[in-house]
Amino acid sequence: MAELDRLLRFTHPPPFDGEAALRAEVRAFLRARADDWAPVDRARSWIGFDRAFSKAVGAKGWIGMTWPKPYGHGRTQVERYIVVEEMLSAGAPVAAHWIADRQSGPLIISRGTDRQKETILPGVVRGETTFCIGMSEPESGSDLASVRSRATSVDGGWRLNGRKIWSTNAHLSDFMIALFRTGPADAETRHGGLTQFIVDLRASGIEIREIKDLTGEHHFNEILFDDVFVPDEMLLGRPGDGWTQVTAELAHERSGPERYLSAFPALAQAVREAGGDAASARTAGEMIVEYATLRAMSLSVAGMLDEGRDVAQQAAVVKDVGTTLEQDTPAAVRRLAPAPSDALAEMLTYTTCAAPTFSIRGGTRQIMRGIIARGLGVR
Numbered sequence: 001m002a003e004l005d006r007l008l009r010f011t012h013p014p015p016f017d018g019e020a021a022l023r024a025e026v027r028a029f030l031r032a033r034a035d036d037w038a039p040v041d042r043a044r045s046w047i048g049f050d051r052a053f054s055k056a057v058g059a060k061g062w063i064g065m066t067w068p069k070p071y072g073h074g075r076t077q078v079e080r081y082i083v084v085e086e087m088l089s090a091g092a093p094v095a096a097h098w099i100a101d102r103q104s105g106p107l108i109i110s111r112g113t114d115r116q117k118e119t120i121l122p123g124v125v126r127g128e129t130t131f132c133i134g135m136s137e138p139e140s141g142s143d144l145a146s147v148r149s150r151a152t153s154v155d156g157g158w159r160l161n162g163r164k165i166w167s168t169n170a171h172l173s174d175f176m177i178a179l180f181r182t183g184p185a186d187a188e189t190r191h192g193g194l195t196q197f198i199v200d201l202r203a204s205g206i207e208i209r210e211i212k213d214l215t216g217e218h219h220f221n222e223i224l225f226d227d228v229f230v231p232d233e234m235l236l237g238r239p240g241d242g243w244t245q246v247t248a249e250l251a252h253e254r255s256g257p258e259r260y261l262s263a264f265p266a267l268a269q270a271v272r273e274a275g276g277d278a279a280s281a282r283t284a285g286e287m288i289v290e291y292a293t294l295r296a297m298s299l300s301v302a303g304m305l306d307e308g309r310d311v312a313q314q315a316a317v318v319k320d321v322g323t324t325l326e327q328d329t330p331a332a333v334r335r336l337a338p339a340p341s342d343a344l345a346e347m348l349t350y351t352t353c354a355a356p357t358f359s360i361r362g363g364t365r366q367i368m369r370g371i372i373a374r375g376l377g378v379r
Helices: 002-008 019-031 039-043 051-059 077-090 095-111 114-125 242-255 264-273 278-306 312-336 342-358 365-375
Strands: 131-134 150-154 157-165 175-181 194-200 206-212 218-231
Touching: 019 077, 039 264, 039 342, 051 095, 077 264, 077 278, 095 114, 095 131, 095 175, 095 194, 095 242, 150 175, 157 175, 157 194, 175 242, 194 218, 194 242, 242 312, 264 278, 264 312, 264 342, 278 312, 312 342, 312 365
Parallel strands: 131 175
Antiparallel strands: 150 157, 157 218, 175 194, 206 218
16 A cells, blocks of 8 residues: 555645746747647647747757756756646647657766767757657567667677667657667566667668558658667667666656647647537536646656656556547547537547557557556566
């Protein structure tokens, strides 16, 4: 019971005095650009890649908000949460900067060398340098301990060989933080012998192959590494520490507002088009309660991150429950607006097709429940 109580204790962070002013500033910034986004563009907010928008966000100081100075702006996780929440709620195209802002940058700050920080992070903060994720592989999926792509030490660096898959927007990105096997697994676990590298995606020997999703769009990719040379100065952290590093990275990925707001723009549009009947009111009320609960849980994790606490278990809970809510959202939209406008119909079509991926990206539901079970001591 003590472990269950610890796992489920989501304490709300203290109020942020500047919240109202920050929200007003972000909303004004978004309103000035909203006319450029068609309804279906807002539905794909979390996947929308727009370098010009990200540069504008960087100019406002909203990338690297939580990073310590001189690399970032030294603000809190709660402040960053407010900015991300407003952008996702409005359907802004955040994909060109948010992976680097959310996880790649913080990982480089905590594990990278001074040279890596000085040469890479300024471009990220300006919204100019983009990252993608290099974790999953064919036949591995969310089971990252089973990755087989290998890095071999050579004079002056490493040679990478293997494949990564489902790397979102790799074809548009500058760098990838990639997980490779550099040594044998531990005798008692499979988690040893893994190392992360910062890979320049323009390097010789890299081939990026498109993977189209159910909507016919290309944002997923398979990346082939054929004897790709990575210099020693681009090794991230220490050889063999990859598992610890990737676990910390995923805690940031799994707890944020994108884990329950990916489908929100379609729901908001449906509420605007809903009739005034009791059934619509009931559906809207049910969804509001669920979104409010997930928001409180996710915001709590942001506060815990500000306190420097380990949030792996709580992040897994948010991710599991949040993606379930996201996948339930298309059905709620149909109940709210059975005769949708053309704009909502487009948003609903996209959201329905994308919804199956919500419980896969960032780790499958089974992986999340395994993490929760370990936290409870029952696995």
